[in-house]
Amino acid sequence: MLAAERQARIVEEIHRRGAVRVIEFAQMLGVSDMTIRRDLDSLAQQGLLDKVHGGATRRSASTEEPGFEAKSLRQQPEKEAIAKAAAELVSPGTAVGLSAGTTTWALAHVLRQVEGLTIVTNSMRIADVLHARPSADQNVVVVGGVRTPSDALVGPIAVSALAQLHLDIVFLGVHGMAETAGYTTPNLLEADTDRALVAAGRRLVVLADHTKWGTIGLSTIARLGDADVVVSDEGLPHEARSVLAEHVEDLRLVPAEAAAS
Template identity: 50%
Template sequence: MTEMLAGARQQRILDALREREQVRVTSLASELGVSEMTVRRDLNALAARGALVKVHGGATLDAAPTSNEPGFTHKLSLESGEKQAIARAAAGLIKPGMSIALNSGTTTFALAAQCTGIKDLTVVTNSPRIAEVFHAAANPTQNIILTGGTRTVSDALVGPLALSALGQLHVDLLFLGVHGMTVEDGFTTPNMLEAQTNQAFIKAAARQVIVADHTKWGVTGLCQIVPLSQVDALITGPRLDAEAQEILRQSLDTLILA
């Protein structure tokens, strides 16, 4: 059998990776009929191009696929219709020319996907993934600002840099995703650094809108962001039980059931 061109061999590595999610140096070497050193060199080359990520013993696919790849956005669209409905209702509040802020979260991510067509929009976010959505859409009238900071496991940029950045900015409207909300503890999140960053988001916005599906009601995370009464509006789903709706109506200026 005639030996393979180097490019074809690397292509086969990528094919194997897409099929199996992860590959081992040893198995690739025997499958491709080359030495382990050659496989390692191929993995280095592919990793340098961002096509895969090396791990000890082999390689895996990129943990966070870019939004133009099928999978990420697709997976999200399959997700609960409630999040989509909330995102649509939230997008309805945004007018061309506004400046908005989005913290990191799945609901705000769904909202971002709804906003790529809005003209003259300025968006401040601490989520690289949300920034990527706008960047991929490449709307020349939009201005996307990433706060900076260190990244948490949930794709949020937090810490001193994020706080410093948000301290320099002011937006018309903030959409804040949260992990839990109760009467006693208000809006909460499990990560202390994210809580701190979210407080900075609130300070930076003239109006605050919480976006949270009905499953968040009754949940308390580690850290309080703000009490219920400290925000202007909440957008949630109609499946939230009546008692909770009543409580929220009394605590907030505006309750929107998407």
């Protein structure tokens, strides 16, 4: 197999799976580990992927910020299944933080059934969902700020408000996650606000479907190990599972059939 053909196969596999290890490429293509590493060096220099320890991940534009409507159409079954699994971590009467995002928005729909919650969010979309069922005996606190394309309220006002709060558990939706970059977002102000939300919570739960692995936004919100729990789906690449298992105490994967249903 010519080098160009081999590298094309590598790029195709990276885009399909999100992340692949060197040893997997070597076995798949019938070449040495050293040959694969040279291919990865070349492809990384061309901007076609990101090299990580032991393999490579899909590269994503660090400043791309799709709007809420566009993001809400992506991986809907997975997000709904992740939301149902995440809701099992919430007990009646607790103080919950929800970052802005389409997966946390899906979680808000499930949390409407839980009595006695105090929910803090920087998302008008989430607030609208929770106010649609006022009989749930819930307190909803919305922090103010500047609105982003993804309908998050961010900036100094939001950060200042969050600094005054103490939450039992925070659910964080992310633009991407990767071994070296951690949990990221393409919006600098949103990163500041999310960091304040994370700091306000005693426990951090990251909600991220499998397509988020290998995507790196412009700014880091938290390191991989800062999360107490990560809830994803079984489409998550095996490399990602291994990396997350090394950093996170509790990795929960929604079964494929649950996502499909």
